[in-house]
Amino acid sequence: MSGGDAGQADNRPFAIRTYAPDRLREALKRMYLIRRFEEGAEDSYMRGLIHGTMHLSIGQEASAMATCMELTDDDKITSTHRGHGHCIAKGADVGRMFAEFYGRETGYCHGRGGSMHIADVRTGNLGANGIVGGGLPIAVGAALSAKRLGRAYVTICFFGDGANNEGAFHEALNMAAVWKLPVVFVCENNQYGMSTSIVRSTAVPRISDRAAAYAMPGVTVDGNDFSAVAEAVHAAVARARAGEGPSLVENLTYRWRGHSKSDRNRYRTKDEIDDWMRRDPIARFQAELIAHGILDAAAAEALAAEAAAEVEAGIAFAKSSPAPSVAEVTRYVYAEP
Amino acid sequence: MNSLADAGLRVLSYSEAIREAMALAMEADPTVILMGEDIGVYGGAFQVTLDLIDRFGPDRVMDTPISELGGAGVAVGAALTGLKPVYEFQFSDFAMLAMEQIVNQAAKLRYMLGGEASVPVVFRLPSGSGTGAAAQHSQSIEAWFGHVPGLKVLQPATPEDAKGMLLAALADPDPVMIFEHKLLYKTKGPVPEGHYVTPIGRASVRRPGSDLSIVAGSIMMHRALDAADRLAADGIRAEVIDLRSIRPIDHETILASVRKTGRLMVVYEGVKAFGVGAEISALVAESDAFDYLDAPILRLGAADAPVPYNPDLERASVPQVDTIEAAARRLVRREV
Secondary structure (H helix, E strand, O other), X not given: OOOOOOOOOOOOOHHHHHOOHHHHHHHHHHHHHHHHHHHHHHHHHHOOOOOOOOOOOOOOHHHHHHHHHHOOOOOEEEOOOOOHHHHHHOOOXXXXXXXXXXXXXXXXXXXXXXXXXXXXXXHOEOOOOOOOOOHHHHHHHHHHHHHHHOOOOOEXXXXXXXXXXXXXXXXXXXXXXXXXXOEEEEEEEOOEEOOXXXXXXXXXXXXXXXXXXXXXXEEEEEOOOHHHHHHHHHHHHHHHHOOOOOEEEEEEOOOOOOOOOOOOOOOOXXXXXXXXXXXXXXXXXXXXXHXXXXXXXXXXXXHHHHHHHHHHHHHHHHHHOOOOOHHHOOOOOOOOO | OHHHHHOOOOEEEHHHHHXXXXXXXXHHOOOEEXXXXXXXXXXXXXXXXOOHHHHHOOOOEEEOOOOHHHHHHHHHHHHHOOOEEEEEOOOHHHHHHHHHHHHHHXXXXXXXXXXXXXXXXXXXXXXXXXXXXXXXXXXXXXXHHHOOOOOEEEOOOOHHHHHHHHHHXXXXXXXXXXXXXHHHOOOEEEOOOXXXXXXXXXXXXXXXXXXXXXXXXXXXXXXXXXXXXXXXXXXXXXXXXXXXXXXXXOHHHHHHHHHHHOOEEEEEEEEOOOOHHHHHHHHHHOOHHHHHOOOOOEEEEEOOOOOOOOXXXXXXXXXXXXXXXXXXXXXXXXXX
């Protein structure tokens, strides 16, 4: 896989030298899929085709996709209210995701969950979560199962910067460390818990500093740099698979859109948003792939077009899918006999 | 109890019965694990797990940090991924620290995920007053969880049910909360050998009668039976129904009894307002059994106060045999 001469260091970015070209191209396509999905969801919402609220992850695609590079369908993730990207990165079908947003019976949760509870247990996605920090102890429980049942999977626990001040975060990290469980805590630090900045809410400058309190490695990386995220998660997953216990990876990133549909953006400046938009994780990853000859501009455009077509087809599938029967409002509360 | 032993029935205490259920389940199913604070070498605050750590080791009898939210959440995540954890809250009061994981996660995951997930976790909760432990270690909060779709909520009154309910809970694919009464741990009764289940959602008529129906669970069922003995001396025949399950609730057994007796009293240890009694009263009021009532429905619950420390105050704050007896007499005389 090394591109350099024997005996010479390979100075290419981690992802380029580690993953096969077809996997890198697939990753780029999935990042486009995430962005087009979010845009499609937003558009459907603005047109009044779907109701409720949603939390878009545009601008955070590298964090979701690079984190999932090391994972198979056996590996688990727990996700957050801003979880569409995680779900797609883990391998979900965007048609069934849109069907869920449209509240249809064909959706992943048969229309019972919607955006904030989207899950795909088959691909190891144990679910988004409407409660900040709700997934942290659950991820530790999934890791406990792996250890007790002798399974080789690792669990990735996505959480946001806001969750680092929840008690559940501290309890979960402590238990994961005490029991040396195969779990990786991946913080997507997008700088704001709704409107409250990390500076105003958190006593330590970096969330990865919290790791020291739980005797686990903690690292902060540029979350918009695909390769940097992939490298940090790679090391953490290797440590987990080797039975050495949990790690904390902090991806510094930014959401281009507001917190949810009610956000008027009164807590941040246009300059700040523009500055982060210039660090677009998809554009950066694509440029890197082109620079290292993984694909050319025309091929990248083709991948983006494929993603857009999948999203369009997904929305069409959702629109044509049946609604759940109103008579079945209590179905799935308990197991069916 | 000697008469039971003489009759060839095996007698165990309530806590021995619970321990036997856990041991049987762990022997039969390697995915069953126990979690909780000080359940290992300490044996549990009420000595229920006792020596199970010696038999099954620390990997299956796991001491957890004092982190009820995290501990309950780890149990939920483990249940979601193939284990069957039995998580012991040291006192039921401490479940309030874990409400998020119990109510937002465990209870709702199956539904939120459209039936694609199962959370077969069992929560054990030592509950109730009478130990002098005051306001934060004596509450009866089972009705809170009766309000939550997705949970099953049980309260065994006898050693036989304590074992059978735990085994039923472990066989159930959904989260089950078992409220064990602290004053019952040392009480004894016949317990069948081997594996059996007490069906979830079925009340039991412990004493048939024709003059009034007393619906009570857990320790209140025993107090109701004692009161019924006294009433019988005066020819008042009380029917005593052991509620056993708060969610789901056994409508049919309750309504059939009311149709027969025409009088209903509900006795429970939780605070009277918005409690189990309100639910049962309403289900009677909403049914045909309402037409059979010869007197207003009577609720006996805890005083509208935190559980007090002083022993006289503590006793006075929850229904006792005397108060149940007196209330039953008033009900029969229509003085309510």
